[in-house]
Amino acid sequence: MQHKKFISNDKAGFSLVEILVSITILAVGLMGIASLFPVAGEKIRVADMEGKALYLAEQGIEKARSLSYGNLNDANMNVPCTSAGTTYEDYGCIEEYPEFSRQCTVNMASDSQGNPLRDVKMVTVEVKFRLKFNTAQTDLKEQTVALVDYIGESFKIR
Numbered sequence: 001m002q003h004k005k006f007i008s009n010d011k012a013g014f015s016l017v018e019i020l021v022s023i024t025i026l027a028v029g030l031m032g033i034a035s036l037f038p039v040a041g042e043k044i045r046v047a048d049m050e051g052k053a054l055y056l057a058e059q060g061i062e063k064a065r066s067l068s069y070g071n072l073n074d075a076n077m078n079v080p081c082t083s084a085g086t087t088y089e090d091y092g093c094i095e096e097y098p099e100f101s102r103q104c105t106v107n108m109a110s111d112s113q114g115n116p117l118r119d120v121k122m123v124t125v126e127v128k129f130r131l132k133f134n135t136a137q138t139d140l141k142e143q144t145v146a147l148v149d150y151i152g153e154s155f156k157i158r
Contacts, residue, residue, distance in 0.1 A: 046131060046143075053100060053127040053145035060104045060125030061149045069153040072121055073106050091130075101128045109150050119153040 014022075064072060088103035102125065109120040125147050130140035 049099075049129050049131065050143070050145060052097060053129055053143075054147075056094065056097060056100055056102050056127045057125040057145055057147040060102060060127075061123060061147050064104065064106070064123040064125075064149060064151060069119075069121070069151065072123070072151060099129055102126070121151050123149045123151060 089101055091101045092098045094100055094102060105124045105126075107122050107124075109117045109122040111117060127145045128142055129145075130142050132140050
């Protein structure tokens with residue numbers, strides 16, 4: 001049996017140029033991924049603030065549901081912030097949530113043609129918060145989360 005020897009001048013491994021090209025491609029890819037982190041962080045922060053605003057709006061709706069139909073009005077829904085002299089909860093007035101403001105309004109409900117509905121009130125709770133998207137930004141973008149509920153005198157569950 002005859003064995004043939006294959007002699008090759010190829011050397012195992014990578015050349016310096018191949019390594020530099022692969023490192024460059026890897027670096028460009030990682031920089032693209034790294035640039036997404038600040039954007040993702042801002043989206044998470046906005047979602048967190050929107051979740052808190054929704055919670056505060058739900059609190060306002062629950063307060064409206066707890067009142068009797070006859071006592072359901074703006075005066076009973078809003079907690080005045082005496083420091084600001086307002087009839088709504090201004091920034092800094094909501095305990096544990098100073099970065100939010102909340103306003104509840106109660107109106108008689110109407111149908112799509114604008115005709116008032118008998119014995120039905122519309123409760124709207126708007127919660128506002130301000131966002132600063134970067135440290136260099138001086139103006140704040142205000143965002144609003146609003147919930148609406150309809151409460152009727154004859155079908156309110158007690």
